Amino acid sequence: MEGGILRDSEDHSLLTAEDWFITHSPDMFYSKESTYSEVVGDNPSSTPAYDQRCVNFVSGGCEPVAVISGENLEKNSQETHKLGKILEGKRGISDYLIEEDAWDCLWEELIVNKKGAKTFLDRGMDTKNYNFSEEMIDLMLEEVNRLIDKYRSSPWNSKQTANDLVSILAEHKVALEEELIEVQVGARVLTEDDFLGPNTRRELNRKKLQDAGADATTDIRELTSGDYQDFFKKLDEKMHAARMLHKKEEVVREERRLKMEPLK
Secondary structure, three states: OEOOEOEOOOOOOEOOHHHHHHHHOOHHHHHOOOHHHHHHOOOOOOOOOEOHHHHHOOOOOOOOOOOOOHHHHHHOOHHHHHHHHHHOOOOOOHHHOOOHHHHHHHHHHHHHOOOOOOOHHHHOOOOOOOOEOHHHHHHHHHHHHHHHHHHOOOOHHHOHHHHHHHHHHHHHHHHHHHHHHHHHOOOOOOOOOOEOOHHHHHHHHHHHHHHOOOOHHHHOOOOOOHHHHHHHHHHHHHHHHHHHHHHHHHHHHHHHHHHHOOOO
16 A cells, blocks of 8 residues: 555555455454444545545545655764654644754764664664575565656655655665675675575575585476466465455455444
8 A cells, every 4th residue: 555545565556445455454454343444435446545544544644744764864863853853743742852953962872872772773683694686686676666766756756755765765776786786796695594586596406406416407396387387376366265255254244243233
């Protein structure tokens, strides 16, 4: 879902509210009363559709008021000012917000001098202890390019949030392109513990068997063969049909329950 518009997660095509609810709505929604009406509303066949909760429960609709970069928050205090501006004037928060003149000092004490409570920098996460294969990076670049093209075009390019997002995505694109070159020239050596696409993992397994003196063509199942492709395709279709049936049954039960409730 982008900006409250209901889209298919695979091909990004527009969906009606009812179709999105049946096929994409998380199962946890079913545990809440009147969820179907909250999501779908009174016009389930409208296209493009908006999640009704954007209208009813989110101030200003389902559109971000700011885009914050964790990487930039670590580099400079400008992201701190973004956060502060968002909190200004908010009931129950602004009364406890310190003056803007002190925001830079606060950032320096927390991020640079590492004083006070723990921040995201104290989690001990090392992003360099794993690699992505070339095919995985290609897919990430494809998605990053799609998002850059979308949000630097009208009507998004008139919004500061979209411009900030494009700037962040452009930085990620450069980093991915650099990583892709490192993988291609062998500067990053891939292992079976890395994030590998199916083709890369298959080739890695073949090489492993060949190094062990085995016949890779006979010892590894070729899961891309026609027989296996047909098997997995049918399996996926059955699982999708089962999910659709389950969610439709839930919707029907919810509608019956609402109809049986006494009028208040």
